[in-house]
Amino acid sequence: MYAYIIRRLGSAVVVLFGISVVSFLLIYAIPADPARLIVGPKAPPSVVEGMRHQLGLDQPLPLQYIHYIWRLLHGDLGVSYSFNLPVLTMIGQRLWPTVELALGCWIAELIIGIPLGIYTARRARRMSDFILSALALIGISLPVFWLGLLLLYWFAFRVPIFPLGGFGGLRYLVLPSLTYGITGAAYYMRLLKSSMLEVMEQDYVRTARAKGAGESRVTWRHVVRNALIPVVTFGGIDFSYLLTGVILIESTFNWNGLGTLAYTAIQNIDIPVIMGTVLLVAVAVVVFNLIVDILYAVIDPRIRYS
Amino acid sequence: MESLHPQPVPVSMPAREASRPSLSRRLWRSVRTYPMLYVGGLIVLLLVIAAVFAPVLAPHNPDTQFQDIGLNAEGTPVGPNATFPFGTDSVGRDVLSRLLYGARVSLIVGIVSTLINLLLGVVIGLISGYFGGWVDNVLMRITDVILAFPVLLLSMALVAVVGPSLWTVLWVIGVVGWGTMARVVRGQVLALKEFEYVQAERALGASHGRIMFRVILPNLMGPVIVLSTLNVGANILTEAGLSFLGIGIQPPTPSWGNMIQEGIQTYTFAPWTMWFPGLALVLAVLGFNLLGDGLRDILDPHSATRR
Numbered sequence: 001m002y003a004y005i006i007r008r009l010g011s012a013v014v015v016l017f018g019i020s021v022v023s024f025l026l027i028y029a030i031p032a033d034p035a036r037l038i039v040g041p042k043a044p045p046s047v048v049e050g051m052r053h054q055l056g057l058d059q060p061l062p063l064q065y066i067h068y069i070w071r072l073l074h075g076d077l078g079v080s081y082s083f084n085l086p087v088l089t090m091i092g093q094r095l096w097p098t099v100e101l102a103l104g105c106w107i108a109e110l111i112i113g114i115p116l117g118i119y120t121a122r123r124a125r126r127m128s129d130f131i132l133s134a135l136a137l138i139g140i141s142l143p144v145f146w147l148g149l150l151l152l153y154w155f156a157f158r159v160p161i162f163p164l165g166g167f168g169g170l171r172y173l174v175l176p177s178l179t180y181g182i183t184g185a186a187y188y189m190r191l192l193k194s195s196m197l198e199v200m201e202q203d204y205v206r207t208a209r210a211k212g213a214g215e216s217r218v219t220w221r222h223v224v225r226n227a228l229i230p231v232v233t234f235g236g237i238d239f240s241y242l243l244t245g246v247i248l249i250e251s252t253f254n255w256n257g258l259g260t261l262a263y264t265a266i267q268n269i270d271i272p273v274i275m276g277t278v279l280l281v282a283v284a285v286v287v288f289n290l291i292v293d294i295l296y297a298v299i300d301p302r303i304r305y306s
Numbered sequence: 307m308e309s310l311h312p313q314p315v316p317v318s319m320p321a322r323e324a325s326r327p328s329l330s331r332r333l334w335r336s337v338r339t340y341p342m343l344y345v346g347g348l349i350v351l352l353l354v355i356a357a358v359f360a361p362v363l364a365p366h367n368p369d370t371q372f373q374d375i376g377l378n379a380e381g382t383p384v385g386p387n388a389t390f391p392f393g394t395d396s397v398g399r400d401v402l403s404r405l406l407y408g409a410r411v412s413l414i415v416g417i418v419s420t421l422i423n424l425l426l427g428v429v430i431g432l433i434s435g436y437f438g439g440w441v442d443n444v445l446m447r448i449t450d451v452i453l454a455f456p457v458l459l460l461s462m463a464l465v466a467v468v469g470p471s472l473w474t475v476l477w478v479i480g481v482v483g484w485g486t487m488a489r490v491v492r493g494q495v496l497a498l499k500e501f502e503y504v505q506a507e508r509a510l511g512a513s514h515g516r517i518m519f520r521v522i523l524p525n526l527m528g529p530v531i532v533l534s535t536l537n538v539g540a541n542i543l544t545e546a547g548l549s550f551l552g553i554g555i556q557p558p559t560p561s562w563g564n565m566i567q568e569g570i571q572t573y574t575f576a577p578w579t580m581w582f583p584g585l586a587l588v589l590a591v592l593g594f595n596l597l598g599d600g601l602r603d604i605l606d607p608h609s610a611t612r613r
Contacts, residue, residue: 018451
C-alpha cells in the first residue's frame with residue numbers, strides 16, 4: 001500500500017509542477033504587456049522599461065520561472081495590479097465564503113441525489129423510475145446560473161422567503177446550494193442507480209437473499225454499501241465541476257467569494273489575481289483527488305494492485 | 307450456412323417481402339426501442355434548422371430596436387404578442403429573432419470547439435495508449451494537468467488575457483476541454499491493442515501510424531462519437547456561462563448567455579426576457595444529452611459512465 005501511496009504522491013507532484021508551468025506561461029507568454037498594464041497606456045517608454053525591469057520581465061524566461069516558483073513556495077502570489085494588495089491576502093479574505101458555498105452545494109447534491117438513486121434502482125423500469133430519469137436528464141441540462149435566477153425570482157422576489165442574494169447566514173445559503181444541488185444531483189442519482197443495478201446481479205446478493213435476508217436488509221447492508229464505491233470516486237471528480245458551478249452561482253447570487261474575486265479581476269485585467277485564483281483552484285483539485293485516491297486505497301484493497 | 311444452398315429465388319423473394327414489416331412500422335419500432343435517440347435527434351435537427359435558416363425564420367432583424375411598438379409607454383419591454391411572439395427586450399428588440407440568431411453562436415461554438423477537443427483528445431489518447439511506457443506517462447501527466455483546471459475557470463482566464471470574441475471563445479474551449487476525451491481514448495486503446503487483429507497487423511509489418519489510425523482508430527468510433535455528442539452540450543453550457551459573465555460573446559451579437567445576462571435588469575417586470583433564452587439553452591443541451599445517451603445505447607452498450 002505504501003508503494004501505491006508514494007507512486008500516487010509522485011505523480012501529484014509532477015502534476016503540480018505542470019500546473020505551475022501553465023499558470024506561469026499564462027502570465028508571461030501573453031500578448032498583453034503586464035508592465036504596460038500597470039503603468040497605464042500613456043506612460044513614456046522609459047517608465048515601461050523601468051517597470052519591466054522591476055518585475056524582472058527583462059530576464060530570460062526560464063530564470064523568470066525559477067523566480068516565480070521561488071516566490072510561490074514562499075506563499076507569494078504577487079501583488080494585485082488594481083488594488084495593490086498581496087494576492088494571497090485577497091484570496092484569504094474570500095476563501096471562507098467559497099468553502100461554505102461549496103460545502104452547501106455538495107451536501108445539497110448528495111441529499112437529493114443519493115436517496116433518488118436508491119429509490120430509482122429499487123423501482124427500476126417502473127413509471128416512477130422513468131419520470132425521475134427524465135427529470136434527471138433535464139436537471140443535467142440546466143444552466144446553473146439560469147436556474148439560480150429562476151429560484152431567486154420565485155422564492156426571493158415573488159414569494160420573499162429567502163434573501164435576494166448576498167452572503168450571510170444559513171438563510172443566504174439555501175437557494176444557491178439548492179441551485180447546484182438540483183443540477184448536480186442527477187449525476188449521483190444516475191451513477192448510484194446503475195451501480196446498484198450491477199451489484200444486485202452479484203452472487204453475494206443472491207446468497208444473502210437465499211439465506212432469507214429481508215428486502216431492506218439486502219438493499220442497505222449488501223447493495224447500497226457496495227454500490228457506493230463508484231459514487232465515492234465520482235465525488236473526487238465532481239470537485240472540479242463543483243468549483244465551476246460555484247463560480248457561476250457566486251456571480252448569480254452576488255456571493256462575495258473567490259469566483260467573484262476572479263470575475264472582478266477579469267474585468268480589470270488584473271492578471272496576478274486571475275492567475276492566483278486559477279492556480280489555487282487547480283492545486284485544490286489535485287490535492288483533493290490525491291486525498292480521495294489514498295483514502296480509497298486504504299478502504300478498498302483491490303485498487304492498490306491495479 | 308443458408309447461403310451455400312441457393313434457394314429458388316422467385317419463390318422466396320415475395321414471401322420474404324411480405325413478412326418484412328413496412329418502413330413506417332420498422333421506424334416506429336426503432337423509435338420505441340430508442341426513444342432518447344429520436345427525441346434528441348429531433349431537438350438537434352430543429353436547432354440546426356433554427357441556426358441555418360435564422361434570417362428566413364426570424365420575424366424581425368435581431369438588432370433593430372423597436373422604440374415605438376417594441377416598448378411600452380414607460381419604456382419597459384412589451385410582453386409576448388402577435389408582432390413579437392416572445393416579447394421584446396429592454397431596448398425593444400425582438401426576443402424570438404435574437405434567440406434564432408443566438409442558436410448560431412451556440413451551435414458554432416459547441417460543435418467547432420468539440421471538434422478541436424476531439425482532434426487533440428484522440429491524437430493524444432491514441433499515442434499515449436498505443437506507445438505506453440514513458441510516452442504514456444508524460445502525456446497522461448499533461449492530461450492530468452489540463453484536467454486539474456476547471457474548464458470554465460481556465461477559459462475565463464484565457465479569454466481575459468486574449469480578449470473576448472467568438473473566435474477566442476471557440477478556440478479557448480477547444481484547447482482547454484480535451485482531457486476527458488484523451489483519457490477515454492487511451493483506455494480504449496490499451497484494451498484494443500491486445501486484440502489479435504491488431505497483433506496480426508503488427509506481425510505483417512504495418513507501420514505504427516497505420517496501426518494507430520487505420521486499424522485502432524475505426525474501432526474507437528463508438529465511444530468517441532458518444533462522448534463528442536455529450537461534449538457539444540457541455541461546451542454550449544460553457545459558452546453560455548462565459549457570455550453570461552460578460553467575457554464570452556459580446557453584445558450586441560446575440561448569444562443565449564448574454565441574453566440571460568441582459569434579462570437580469572428587466573426580469574422582475576418582464577420575466578420573458580430571461581425565461582426564453584434559458585429555455586432555449588436547456589432544450590439545446592438536453593437535445594445533445596439525449597442524442598448522446600441514445601447513441602451510447604447503440605454504439606457503446608457496455609459503458610455506463612459519463613462525464
